Amino acid sequence: MRLVVTGSEGNIGRRLRAVFPDVVGIDVRRGADIVADLGALDYTRRFVDETLRSADGVVHLATSADPDASDDQHWQAVANAARLVAACAHVGVPRLVIASSDWAEPKNGLPINAYGHSKRVMEALAAMYALAPGRHAVALRVGWVPGSADELAAAPDWLLANHWDDARLTAEFSRALGIGA
DSSP states (O other): OOEEEETTTSHHHHHHHHHSSSEEEEESSTTSSEEOOTTTOOTTSHHHHHHHHTOSEEEEOOSOOOTTSOHHHHHHHHHHHHHHHHHHHHHTOSEEEEEEOGGGSOSTTOOOOHHHHHHHHHHHHHHHHTTSTTOEEEEEEOOBOOSSHHHHHHOOHHHHTTBOOHHHHHHHHHHHHTTTO
16 A cells, blocks of 8 residues: 655654555655645645555644644644645545544543644544545544653653554554555
8 A cells, every 4th residue: 555644754654654665755854755844835746746646545644743832833733734635635545544632532621722623623624535435534543652662661651541552553544544444
């Protein structure tokens, strides 16, 4: 399965690139196949358009993972996701997975913040995308994926309760993409 992964050089993106053999990565960081800011990426550029057209699926990870980031960052994440989803719809990408978070529906009585609302919007984008025949879309509420063993060792119990190791991460994204289902 040929995948396009936005945020390919981040914590989760690097893990997915290691598991799925045919990935084209898009990220603002060096190492990606397409180095670009999603807010400025020209989806009609030949290489980008052909990359999306040839994809069996797109995994969108390129958003802030920080619930306390500025509201401006979350607004930009929504705008970037909407542009990407529209580009996928334009070329007919058959599968789309958008990373979401439990912050879209906070637990323990926490109030929803801009981050949570941005995730709700992304979930709505996935639902809208899936309305067209021949398209499958999932907003996957990803658990906590630590960047290092040190983070895991120092994590509080409440965070450990939502920990996704590499095996679970792979299984959940495979299921969301319809691989092996």
